[in-house]
Amino acid sequence: MLYLTEAEVREILTMPLALEAVREAFRAWGLDEAECTVRERCQTDHAMLHTMSAAVKRGGYLGFKAYVTSRRGAHFHVVLYQENTMAPLAWMEADYLGQVRTGAVSGIATELMARPDASEVGLFGSGKQARTQLVAVCCVRPVRCVHVYSPNEEHRRLFAEEMSRMLQVEVHPVNRPDLAATDKDIVITATTSREPVLRGDWLAEGTHLNVIGSNFLTKAEIDVVTVRRADVIVVDSKEQARREAGDFHLAMEEGALHWSDVYELAQVVIGRHAGRQKAQDITLFKSVGIALADVAVAARLYELARQHQLGREVPLP
Numbered sequence: 001m002l003y004l005t006e007a008e009v010r011e012i013l014t015m016p017l018a019l020e021a022v023r024e025a026f027r028a029w030g031l032d033e034a035e036c037t038v039r040e041r042c043q044t045d046h047a048m049l050h051t052m053s054a055a056v057k058r059g060g061y062l063g064f065k066a067y068v069t070s071r072r073g074a075h076f077h078v079v080l081y082q083e084n085t086m087a088p089l090a091w092m093e094a095d096y097l098g099q100v101r102t103g104a105v106s107g108i109a110t111e112l113m114a115r116p117d118a119s120e121v122g123l124f125g126s127g128k129q130a131r132t133q134l135v136a137v138c139c140v141r142p143v144r145c146v147h148v149y150s151p152n153e154e155h156r157r158l159f160a161e162e163m164s165r166m167l168q169v170e171v172h173p174v175n176r177p178d179l180a181a182t183d184k185d186i187v188i189t190a191t192t193s194r195e196p197v198l199r200g201d202w203l204a205e206g207t208h209l210n211v212i213g214s215n216f217l218t219k220a221e222i223d224v225v226t227v228r229r230a231d232v233i234v235v236d237s238k239e240q241a242r243r244e245a246g247d248f249h250l251a252m253e254e255g256a257l258h259w260s261d262v263y264e265l266a267q268v269v270i271g272r273h274a275g276r277q278k279a280q281d282i283t284l285f286k287s288v289g290i291a292l293a294d295v296a297v298a299a300r301l302y303e304l305a306r307q308h309q310l311g312r313e314v315p316l317p
Contacts, residue, residue, distance in 0.1 A: 002302065004092035004311040012304045013097060015135050018104035018297050023269065025056055025296035026108065030266035033057045036292040038240040039215075046070055052291035056299065060084060063295040065094060078298045087316060090302045094294065097301070099132045101293040105236055105265070106210040107136030109285035110186060112268050113234065113275035114208035118185035119144045124177065124197050124221070125190035125213065126150040126159035133188045133210060138167050141186065146171040149180035150191070178202045189213055189221040200225030205280040215244040215288040222284075227251040230284040232276060234263045237290045244288040 028034040036054040043049065053064035060083040067076040076094040081087070110118075118141045123130055126148060137143060146169060150156045156173040164171040174180055181187050181202035189198050191213040200223055203209075209230070213221045227233070227248060235241040238259065241248070251257040263273045265285070276283050305311050 001088045001314045001316055002090040002305060002311045003314045004090065004301065004305055006093040006096055008305065008310045009092055009094070009301060010096050012308060012310065013100055013297070013301060015100060015104060015107070015132070015139050017300055017304075018100045019107050019136065019139060021296040021300045022101060022104040022293050023108050025292050026266045026269045028056055028058055029292060030270035030272065034292060036237060036290050038237070038243060039291075052294070054291035054295040056292070056296055059299055061295060061299040063291075063298055065098075065291050065294040067094070078294050080295065080298045080302055090298065090305070090311075091314065092298060092301065094298070097294065097297055098289070099128050101297045102129060102212060102287060102289055103132030103136035104297070105287055105293050106133055106188070106212060106285060107140050108269065109210060109234060109265055109275070109287075110137050110208060111140040113232065113283040113285060114141055114186050115206055115276070115279055117142070118208060120183070120185045121146045122180035122184035122187040123148040123190070124150070124180055124188065126152070126155045127190065127192075129212065130159070130188070130190040131163065133190045133212060134163055135167065137186055137188065137210070138169060143167075143169055145169070147174045147180045147184070148172070149174050149177050186210070191221055193221055194219045196220050196223040198222045198226055200227070200229045203229060203282060205282065207282050208276075209282070209284045210287070211247055211284065212287040214246045217244060217246045217249050219246045220249065222247050224251045224254060224256055226284070228256045229282050231278075231281040232263070232274070232283045233257070233261060233286065234265050234268055234275065234284070235286045236265050236288060236293075238262060238264050240288050240290055241286060245286055247286055
């Protein structure tokens with residue numbers, strides 16, 4: 001079994017690679033050539049274990065992601081199998097992998113749902129997930145200007161400086177949340193907030209939203225007005241969103257949203273549902289993070305690592 005460290009994953013994992021892997025995985029899922037289970041959680045008094053698995057039939061890859069979280073931090077791993085051998089192929093550290101795959105899934109949603117000329121982005125959050133969200137969107141749209149808001153002035157300033165250099169795009173910190181949403185073509189929420197940070201009455205017609213920060217029913221980054229104003233709502237997994245999409249919880253309780261109004265990204269990828277019908281539509285993609293993306297990206301990394309002779313062999317019994 002091949003073991004890959006975080007450093008080795010970072011060496012070979014790029015956003016274009018992840019975008020390609022994720023696009024193909026969701027296409028396979030839409031054509032019933034992949035499977036994905038919902039996340040399960042169990043905990044002690046001081047830590048929580050999260051597990052999720054998926055299979056991509058076309059490549060014969062199966063795998064699971066497991067991670068432990070506590071007040072002290074988190075540890076992420078993906079284990080990959082191949083159907084022919086049934087032995088584990090790879091075990092890789094997956095913190096950065098998870099950040100990039102989450103960005104890539106939003107990138108595919110943006111590719112299919114945002115207006116083709118979308119160039120102004122508003123971003124809530126200045127952490128690791130916000131970075132990869134912005135990188136992915138810049139890969140699929142001609143972004144020329146970004147306004148980023150987070151509560152910590154120093155964090156948003158440093159983030160803006162770093163991402164301006166990395167992406168060669170104007171990234172400006174703003175001191176009010178509405179300035180990261182008003183008159184934007186694309187708005188991203190990538191925060192740890194338990195209460196809404198984005199209000200629907202700030203949004204212009206034609207805006208596309210990527211809402212990715214919450215995967216617990218007790219947390220929400222957007223308010224009910226945002227959900228009411230959305231003309232198209234898409235999720236990565238409907239089954240998992242029912243359990244984890246806190247952003248929809250209050251809207252469901254108030255009757256502002258029904259699950260029959262929500263589509264899955266895989267169905268948009270294969271063209272069964274439209275991601276956008278009119279230029280003035282407000283489109284919303286809600287991601288809770290699914291194992292299909294982890295396994296698809298891990299399979300590409302395994303193949304690349306073998307080509308470049310990265311990692312080390314771990315003996316199996």
